Amino acid sequence: MSSPQAEIWERYAAKYTPRRTVNAAGAATWLNWTQYPDHGPDESVLGDVRGRRVLELGSGAGANLAHLATLGATCTGVDLAPSRADVAHRTWGHLGELEFVTADAVDYLSEVSTMFDVVYSIFGAVWFTDPRVLFPLVRKKMNDGGIFAFSQPPATPQRDEAGQVVRQQHLAVPLWRGHLCAAGFGEIVVETIDAPVAGKPGTVLISARAA
Numbered sequence: 392m393s394s395p396q397a398e399i400w401e402r403y404a405a406k407y408t409p410r411r412t413v414n415a416a417g418a419a420t421w422l423n424w425t426q427y428p429d430h431g432p433d434e435s436v437l438g439d440v441r442g443r444r445v446l447e448l449g450s451g452a453g454a455n456l457a458h459l460a461t462l463g464a465t466c467t468g469v470d471l472a473p474s475r476a477d478v479a480h481r482t483w484g485h486l487g488e489l490e491f492v493t494a495d496a497v498d499y500l501s502e503v504s505t506m507f508d509v510v511y512s513i514f515g516a517v518w519f520t521d522p523r524v525l526f527p528l529v530r531k532k533m534n535d536g537g538i539f540a541f542s543q544p545p546a547t548p549q550r551d552e553a554g555q556v557v558r559q560q561h562l563a564v565p566l567w568r569g570h571l572c573a574a575g576f577g578e579i580v581v582e583t584i585d586a587p588v589a590g591k592p593g594t595v596l597i598s599a600r601a602a
């Protein structure tokens with residue numbers, strides 16, 4: 392195992408429950424931005440992905456990315472937990488232009504020579520990586536006009552635990568906006584999606600264009 396973070400995410404992956412084979416609409420693949428099934432907007436947030444090169448940061452078992460492959464995108468998923476790439480390949484590898492890579496998002500973006508049209512993250516690496524480091528790297532590997540989008544729960548006050556290995560980025564929306572602008576993104580759209588059930592946390596979905 393390459394890092395303490397990867398070990399933690401591998402333990403998380405061991406408890407993973409595979410997604411249902413069919414959603415409420417009867418679809419075998421779909422993209423879900425929120426933590427609740429059959430809830431929230433679909434992949435249209437990313438624009439038309441047909442023929443586009445798409446990168447997911449923290450792709451987990453690959454179900455969201457697989458859906459974009461069925462729509463004609465050329466897809467790369469990056470995840471820190473080593474078992475995720477295997478599981479994703481086995482489950483979805485037959486669906487089209489799909490590759491899954493085991494890497495830290497920052498390391499991957501620092502080294503890859505590919506340019507992407509769409510980069511997104513769903514409760515993934517964006518939520519767990521300092522945006523001052525990650526966002527400039529994302530912008531550098533995106534074609535002008537491309538879409539960068541990510542979702543996570545709304546910011547809540549956190550205790551700063553000394554020695555914490557995995558840190559969630561609990562940023563208020565103005566801070567996310569500031570980091571996006573500083574990294575060269577514009578046309579920022581923020582959507583707060585209420586939970587389907589009262590009293591549960593909602594989802595913040597942010598998208599921006601590579602200016």
Ligand SMILES: C[S@@+](CC[C@H](N)C(=O)[O-])C[C@H]1O[C@@H](n2cnc3c(N)ncnc32)[C@H](O)[C@@H]1O
Binds near residue numbers: 400470475512519
């Ligand atoms: C909460 S899970 C979400 C997985 C997937 N996006 C989904 O919606 O099912 C977070 C995922 O991000 C990955 N991850 C966390 N930090 C990462 C990083 N720095 N680089 C790459 N992947 C990371 C974890 O291994 C894990 O699979």
